Amino acid sequence: MQASKLLAAGVFALSAIVPLAAGAAGYPSAPVKLVVGFSPGSTIDTVARIMGDALSTRMGQPFVVENRTGANGMIAARAVMQAKPDGYTILVSNSSSITVNPLLYKDLQYDPLKDFAPVTTVVSVPFILTINAENPRVSGVHDVKSLVELARRNPNTISYGSAGNGNLMHLAGAQLATMSGVQMLHVPYRGAAPMEAGLMSKEVDFGFDTLSGVPLIKSGKLKALAVSTAERWHDLPDVPSVAEVGYPGFDISFWVGVFAPAGTPPEVVERLNKEIALAAEDPAVRARLALQGNPSTQPSPQAFRKKIEDELKQNEALIKRANIKID
Known part of the structure; x- marks a missing residue:
């Protein structure tokens, strides 16, 4: 009796395994x-x-x-x-x-x-570190170094937008602030598009924008200072990475x-x-x-x-x- 139970259990276990293996081999069906x-x-x-x-x-x-x-x-x-x-x-x-x-x-x-x-x-x-060159608060900014120096002279005043608290855009701005040892003001928006609109309307001074900002950069409405990845973005070959301009290891x-x-x-x-x-x-x-x-x-x-x-x-x-x- 015990042997028959063990045999039945073995057959059941095998029947459970075989369809799984067959399904994996024939995936997708x-x-x-x-x-x-x-x-x-x-x-x-x-x-x-x-x-x-x-x-x-x-x-x-x-x-x-x-x-x-x-x-x-x-x-x-x-x-x-x-x-x-x-x-x-x-x-x-x-x-x-x-x-x-x-x-x-x-x-x-x-x-x-x-x-x-x-x-x-x-x-x-990648994200693109971007400013609105027509914003008078950043009129003297032409690269990452001058942006950081402006923030150093005006602690917790120079603002950066993001797509929301804890968003990767937020983390990119926080990384720049911590690596440069300056205080910057974070302004969260409800998404990447509203943040970009905030840049355009001069509500915030800079932001790590998405690739949706590339047409605005190419048309001159926004200015790209750097990209967030270790390598440059192929569509903006003249824009350096943040890591290149003095922040090695920056790669978000x-x-x-x-x-x-x-x-x-x-x-x-x-x-x-x-x-x-x-x-x-x-x-x-x-x-x-x-x-x-x-x-x-x-x-x-x-x-x-x-x-x-x-x-x-x-x-x-x-x-x-x-x-x-x-x-």
């Missing part, structure tokens, strides 16, 4: 949902649609974008965290939702490393990355990592991605996890140094 926590037309949404189109072609099943906006990407992250871990519900999100929100929000309801299986990044996007950007729910078969996660990397190497796909940021994938899911771990530590240290808090 049905449409895949890409859940995006940001609005249509945003960088994250656009990258998801570019990659979704490419993966649909490569893998023979539709990869369909579903926008679940709100709470700086947290609503979408929670939805994917609770989804069945079979590779058919995938999160496309940004670094702020994964490596900043967990450090600031007590009611986040997800752990970026325990509740998700990181797949890969797709693009890395936001990436767009792909995540599966924790417990997704490793074979599925590995397959997605490889297919996204191959898709990003296609010249046509790469050209489309380059309009949104620097195409940048991770060599393995493990490498992406390590990147997230490192950024969480770096951001935590910066948030403590700058005393950034969310009420």
